[in-house]
Amino acid sequence: MKQTPAFSSHQKLVVALLALTQFTVILDFMVMSPLGDMLMKSMSIKPNQFGFIVSAYAFSAGISGLLTAGFADRFDRKKLLLFFYAGFIFGTLCCGLANTFYTMVAARIVTGLFGGVMGSISLAIITDLFDISLRGRVMGFVQMAFGASQVLGIPIGLYLANAWGWEAPFFLVAGIAVIVMGMIFISLEPVTAHLAVQRDKSAFKHLLHTVMKRDYRIGFTATALMSIGGFMMMPFGSAFAINNLHITQEQLPLLFMVTGVGALFMMPFIGKLSDKIDKFRLFAAAALYMMVIVLIYTHLTPQPLWIIMSLNVLMMAGIMGRMVPFTALTTGIPDLEDRGAFMSVNSSLQQIAGGIAAVVAGMIVSQKDKFSPLEHYDTLGWVIIGLTIPCIFLVYRVSELVKAKLAKGAAVVSVPVATEA
Template identity: 60%
Template sequence: MTTISKQTFSTYDKFVIFILSITQFTIILDFMVMAPLGDLLLKDLHISPKDFGIVVSAYAFSAGTSGLLTAGFADKFDRKKLLLLFYFGFIIGTFLCGLANSYLTLVMARIITGLFGGVIGSISMAIVTDLFSLQQRGRVMGFVQMGFGASQVLGIPIGLYIANKFTWEAPFFMIVALSLCIAIAIVVKLKPVNAHLLEKTDKKPLLHLWHTIRNKEYRIGFLATVFLSVGGFMMMPFGTIFAVNNLGVHPDQLPFLFMVSGTCSLVIMPFIGRLSDAMSKYKLFVIATLWMLSISIIYTNLFAIPLWLVMILNVLLMIGIMSRMVPSQALTSAVPMPKDRGAFMSINSSIQQISGGIAAAVAGFIVYQDTETSPLMNYNIVGYVVAGIGILGIILMGRVNKMIAKRQL
């Protein structure tokens, strides 16, 4: 299949965008639904907060490991077949999460889910890069990343409702049912994505992986991803704790808070995608990063404030996060050559997952609570660290932008 060069989207193009978006939605929903289930899991499985942290991080580290293990093979197969293989593995892992009846079985199920689910994002990115021109990718990324906002709008409120109505296992079975419908649509409607196979390479999988890592230009992209992921994951795990114990948000108000910020993401993502295609992607990234860092510093230094103000600040923060995510992913997608695209995306996805897991762990050493209900201390320090890392991210993404511009001359 040839790369689509036109600026308008055909009916099939729209199907590809939709199926990748909803696939991404289920992957993110599977990860996001863990947060509201924390209290139920602690009580039902009789585990500690530390144990719950391990359950959450097990997914990230297994996903990162999986990306590295599959990177050498990613460009050897039709991307449709690869997507289906890992998506069915993800469905099995999620089903096992619903069957888990102990701490150990849940950790094992999350590891299996991460091993398969963590690679799907990179496969989707490779498909987008194969089928859509750089001038179109901002809009495509905008729609695909709507899964993040949709998971907040639907994942947390629906996950809490179903879990409270039935059991904590029920949301996982809901995701399995939805994912099976999506898998059938991929089998029936998605055409093979195999144009990259025409570019013959004699490299063996491990050698292909090694050569991809050794490429100096690729390493610049990987390093940029490290700083973007570390900055993004340091604040996230402790956001709910800070909102409840420092800002005075009642636990019952949390679903509404996430729903508002998630709805904002759904509304703004298509606009950001179009804006990313209409202006310099790097310029948009810089503006969005500076915006996000400013809000982060303000937010992490706050004390008890009204709920409406917390919502406004969360929306402003989400605008910054989404506005830098779309152009940065579009720029990163232009780094690899077609023959290395699958390997690059897999390694990049692994780096993203592992960096995020490390960032969350480091932030855990910075913040602390005297008791379970006392204010979260040193969260403002996390905000300052995120700001410093964000500036480094701007510098590295600038190098990526120059590298891409030089190629197009």
């Protein structure tokens, strides 16, 4: 295994700020799943309608990413981050104030328009400031936000929801986000190196230039396929746990907390591992492992709580074991002048694919009444397995592209060194 260099103090600050930012954005998105059963009962909505609420965020985020892709490399990335973060906070407040199916859909659309771009801006900052040999660790730490949202955010949010109503978690997220936004404004330095290498005169030409590159399109396709599989189970996770596995509303925070603790321990380890061994091999092993766990979980019947928690932790290991090396690989595809646009388009396709997955999952899963078990949830497991197999092949192609690009860069750098010798 190869040794990796340490982070500088400024890099550590950047990682911490981006992790906090992602914590709030991921919490806003992830809290929809544990609140799903509560929202479906409170608003008297059916599974297909709840799937539409989830997909409304994803589709609006995808559209927003495409619309901003042409402009993503034309501004200081810090200013872009602050602008979209402010819009995300406003949308989250609207979610807490919604009281019908239609107002919730509208609020999720607003939140998605701004929050859906946050991930791509963060990835562009990471790609600008960190060498690819460090990005596995960076992604491991930043994606600890996923685990932290489950350890801290979701249990606290569910506790508040049980005590004061489902609206409370959204107000919690907005309050935390305001504090994080102030920290970014004060502490984060401008990120402007990409401005010196811009060639395209118009935003549309820049977007078209990015989309037309064949290597980029391979990365886009892999991301879309990854997202379709990943989003299918998520919207109905709490409803399945409560109605099929007989988890109580009081036990649900504990289930998410234990899963999140597992993710917190796994993220740094997976990140370091992906910087020391071949990223594709790690991805492929995690994908095959995840297929087995997903098949077991989606066919699960009522079990003791400790078995359900253990399976959730094992499933999270597979999901994160795929995501960290895959994300690190995709950051190696774009050139410096295209990174913002590439990340925006990539994020858009991720969100749109996730929205399609949520809609399709809502069409597959059914429920006879508010308290009946979900039907056909096991079908989702088979669909996810069917999508994961071609995804492994696409990620292999991404890996080969990145290796070829790195080899080409190394060859160019070595030319003047050989001449001087």
